[in-house]
Amino acid sequence: SLIRRSGRTIGVLVPNINNPFFSHFLRGIESVAMDNGYIPLIFGSNNNQKLESYYLFESIRRAADGMIIASAISDVSYIDNILNQNGIPYLLTDQAPVADGDQVDVNNYHGGELLANYLIQKGHQRVTVVTDQHPTLNLKQRLTGFLDVFRSHGLSIADEQIVETELTKLGGYHATKQALVHNPTAIFALNDEIAIGLYRGIHEAGLRIPDDISIVGYDDIDLTEYVTPTLTTIHQPSFEMGESAAKLILKRIQDRDRPFQSVSLPIELVERESVKNIN
């Protein structure tokens, strides 16, 4: 293992620094780290495995005391080996797989359920979903919650009504045509960035939200209040998720042997203007 001294740093790996969800998450980490005399070393992995390994090794080389990983690392045992070998505790959250360790959890399954119940209550039965092409566990749970509620109402969403793209504004924009093929009355975008990309595509297709088509997103990034119409979505406490992750990793750095701790944070549906009641 590399020779290292404490640099009072926490390495943080997120998939996409462009997305305000992650910038808020990072600000949460930063505020706790700074209060405790630590500095975050921030990396955007772009879902690129090579980059991920590179950043991991750089964090070790630059003497990170712990790591928070919110990106979709492919292989937990690989990470575990490298970090363990170098005595670096780590916490996996959000897009990372679930493994033994401290947890910061938001109930993604329930978020999906809330949105499905809301759309059904507003009369929507023909719904298209736009999700990531390589959905991580948290996104899968979100979608499963959503589909389960539709199924429990005897409504089905066929595979071809699930469109796969990138989890970005551009991804949403590019997915528009395919999302409109089955003439949905509503679209569930698996995150707000996709929803905002769809807004542009739908505008170009000459349709109006919510008169011609309704949309819901997920995350509650600040942009949702600045688009027209404002976007109905699930609020994820991204800042608090960062704060909790940082608190847990700092406790772990100070005491390697303490029992694993799990923090569960609440989500809620934020109703705005993007869904029409078609009952």
Ligand code: RIB
């Ligand atoms: O917008 C980014 C999305 O990816 C969020 O929903 C978050 O939970 C992450 O997985």
